Amino acid sequence: MRLSTCLAVLLLAAANVGPAAAKDAAPGPNEACMMCHADAGAKSASGKPIAVDAKQFAGSVHGAMSLPCTTCHADAAVTQVPHGKVAPAQCASCHDRAVGDYAKSAHGLARAVGQSAAASCASCHGAHDIRKSSDPASRTHRSNLAATCATCHGNEELARRANLPGGNVAAHYADSIHGRALAKKGAIADVVPVCTGCHGAHDIRGKNDVASRVSRANSPAMCGSCHAAIKMEWEKSQHGKLRQSNVLQAPGCIDCHSAHDITLPSDPRFALGVIDQCGSCHVDFAGTYRDTFHGQVTELGFAQMASCASCHGAHEILPASDPLSKVSAQNRIATCKTCHPKANANFALYDPHANRHERQSGQLLFFTGKFMDLLLLGVFSFFGLHTILWFVRSLKAVRERKAARGGMQGG
Amino acid sequence: MSTLARPAPGLARGHSTAGERRYFERFDRVDRVMHAFLMVTFIGCALSGLPLIVADHDWASRLASALGGFRGTMLIHRVCAAVMIAVFALHVLRVFWSAFRTGRWLDMVWSPNSMVPNLKDVADIVGHVKWFLGRGPRPSFDRYTYWEKFDYWAVFWGMFIIGGSGLLLWFPFFFSQFLPGWIFNIAMLVHGEEALLAIGFIFTIHFFNGHVRPEKFPMDPVIFTGRISEHELVEERGDEYARLVASGRLAEVETDAPPASTVLLGYAVGTIALLLGVTTVVLIVYSLVT
Numbered sequence A: 001m002r003l004s005t006c007l008a009v010l011l012l013a014a015a016n017v018g019p020a021a022a023k024d025a026a027p028g029p030n031e032a033c034m035m036c037h038a039d040a041g042a043k044s045a046s047g048k049p050i051a052v053d054a055k056q057f058a059g060s061v062h063g064a065m066s067l068p069c070t071t072c073h074a075d076a077a078v079t080q081v082p083h084g085k086v087a088p089a090q091c092a093s094c095h096d097r098a099v100g101d102y103a104k105s106a107h108g109l110a111r112a113v114g115q116s117a118a119a120s121c122a123s124c125h126g127a128h129d130i131r132k133s134s135d136p137a138s139r140t141h142r143s144n145l146a147a148t149c150a151t152c153h154g155n156e157e158l159a160r161r162a163n164l165p166g167g168n169v170a171a172h173y174a175d176s177i178h179g180r181a182l183a184k185k186g187a188i189a190d191v192v193p194v195c196t197g198c199h200g201a202h203d204i205r206g207k208n209d210v211a212s213r214v215s216r217a218n219s220p221a222m223c224g225s226c227h228a229a230i231k232m233e234w235e236k237s238q239h240g241k242l243r244q245s246n247v248l249q250a251p252g253c254i255d256c257h258s259a260h261d262i263t264l265p266s267d268p269r270f271a272l273g274v275i276d277q278c279g280s281c282h283v284d285f286a287g288t289y290r291d292t293f294h295g296q297v298t299e300l301g302f303a304q305m306a307s308c309a310s311c312h313g314a315h316e317i318l319p320a321s322d323p324l325s326k327v328s329a330q331n332r333i334a335t336c337k338t339c340h341p342k343a344n345a346n347f348a349l350y351d352p353h354a355n356r357h358e359r360q361s362g363q364l365l366f367f368t369g370k371f372m373d374l375l376l377l378g379v380f381s382f383f384g385l386h387t388i389l390w391f392v393r394s395l396k397a398v399r400e401r402k403a404a405r406g407g408m409q410g411g
Numbered sequence B: 001m002s003t004l005a006r007p008a009p010g011l012a013r014g015h016s017t018a019g020e021r022r023y024f025e026r027f028d029r030v031d032r033v034m035h036a037f038l039m040v041t042f043i044g045c046a047l048s049g050l051p052l053i054v055a056d057h058d059w060a061s062r063l064a065s066a067l068g069g070f071r072g073t074m075l076i077h078r079v080c081a082a083v084m085i086a087v088f089a090l091h092v093l094r095v096f097w098s099a100f101r102t103g104r105w106l107d108m109v110w111s112p113n114s115m116v117p118n119l120k121d122v123a124d125i126v127g128h129v130k131w132f133l134g135r136g137p138r139p140s141f142d143r144y145t146y147w148e149k150f151d152y153w154a155v156f157w158g159m160f161i162i163g164g165s166g167l168l169l170w171f172p173f174f175f176s177q178f179l180p181g182w183i184f185n186i187a188m189l190v191h192g193e194e195a196l197l198a199i200g201f202i203f204t205i206h207f208f209n210g211h212v213r214p215e216k217f218p219m220d221p222v223i224f225t226g227r228i229s230e231h232e233l234v235e236e237r238g239d240e241y242a243r244l245v246a247s248g249r250l251a252e253v254e255t256d257a258p259p260a261s262t263v264l265l266g267y268a269v270g271t272i273a274l275l276l277g278v279t280t281v282v283l284i285v286y287s288l289v290t
Helices: A002-014 A019-024 A031-037 A054-059 A096-103 A106-112 A121-125 A145-153 A156-161 A169-175 A177-183 A195-199 A219-224 A228-236 A238-244 A253-257 A268-281 A283-289 A293-299 A308-312 A332-337 A363-410 B029-053 B058-066 B069-102 B105-109 B119-132 B146-170 B182-212 B230-236 B238-247 B260-289
Strands: B023-025 B227-229
Touching: A096 A106, A096 A121, A121 A145, A145 A156, A145 A169, A145 A195, A169 A177, A219 A228, A219 A253, A228 A238, A253 A268, A268 A283, A268 A293, A268 A308, A293 B029, A363 B119, A363 B182, B023 B230, B029 B058, B029 B069, B029 B182, B029 B260, B058 B069, B058 B260, B069 B105, B069 B146, B119 B146, B146 B182, B182 B260, B227 B230, B230 B238
Parallel strands: none
Antiparallel strands: B023 B227
């Protein structure tokens, strides 16, 4: 077998297929393959490019190990040249654990049902240029990973066609606090999560998969793997307690912070947007908040005013009945004082969620509201009608006067 | 702004010649300046406060941003409010000062020049409505008609309701020293509702009564020029005219024709106010409907 290969190579060399290419080819077990595949323009019988960049391969993790081509392309241990069609590389022959994880991942499951757009090993790792993830030149190095994932998850057209979850999440990530920190380089860039930080690598699972790191149930633990102190604070909050009693609707991290659009809480976009997030469950409170000066100013798009978290806290949120709550009777003045240093006990008795349409918010407020409604209705009804009647009559009077004048001129 | 029980001031020049239109002074310079201040500060308060009431609409955000954002609108609102309160206070002082100076305290509440409603006003309302419906002659009015008196007292009511609640909301730490916290809930409610009433009233009813009704269209510049023509005085305020003629005081209030520049300025300012007001009302109605 080996003899025949050598013969074939010699024959090819004699046919002067490419002596220059042969010189560039990496020495070692792949020399024979590279006799053909080193030519940048090399094509198979069916016209498919079959070139292999020898330098690239030499720089790859497999090249550094001097693995022969046949490690991956086992069926390419050919007896005649040119050889026929070769099966796809079998990564599993060495990387059985990674491939096993992949098979159960969102990508693997999608591939298994024939969705060819779903990522395979090579989609993320490359083929002959595979480098270790720790290598800064690697597609899967943390500095390059977002771009690698973005080849699909940052492609609007593909995201739409393949119905990728979240659409163009790469753009959202790039604009998020994590993405911006990553772009800054420096120390923060070494710790900030890239895609795999939250989603995992080979075992990426959809958020609806209960085993997913980013499932509703698991995501707080996942965020908490970095934000441990905040997670502990949240666990003691009303929302965290509800989660512990298996109320999965209770908000975790991403309900307020989103998954890919995460911004600094001081960012006006967050400060204003989170009000609607709170309001998506606390509908009545969001409504009465919009009746207050705080709520009106924030609705106009100015973030200087108190939003939900300013009074209720964020991760430590507790019901007013809990003495530890920021809005409990015990703590309320102190909470007001964070913005209004001159607040006193009476000031803190202002009801920031008063509903003028309900008597329990105060009889006086209720009846004042009714009185004002009647006053407006009365004034506008009387003067509205008065004005309309007056207008009609005046038009008639003016016309009559003109007609009279015209008649006089005519006579 | 009209005056309470101050006789029409006489600045008669008495040099009218036959064939020329005669003019009489209806509002003196102080009243006209006060009305101008009231108008500007009212529009200032309205435009800077309104975005809050219809905050869920895009145009409100844009208007607030155009007026300088949160800080800018707040500054405009408070400066206008302070000036408006000052003008109002000066007017009240002026009315009392006038009564004190002349010693005719009763005139303040009971005279044709008084702003206090009387039985004639009740009869005028009935008569006017009958005229609207074609069931009677048009009533002959005196110096101040019932709708003008309503406008006038509406300012008083508004100053107490909006001004009072506004001050509560402006200085909450001072007032909360002796007032309970829920007073701010009430203040917030009435400030907004009364503001809608005032804006809606001034920008529709007041504008119509004073300016755009067919007899006045496009505008009655009397509040800017201070002068009313003899024709108008006879037509619109027959009782006053008759009273002035009977008492022989007509010449006392006669004045020269309004200078063209004043009329032009009046029309310009009035048109701007009218456009701003009508636009505002259209936007409010649009916002309430959608």
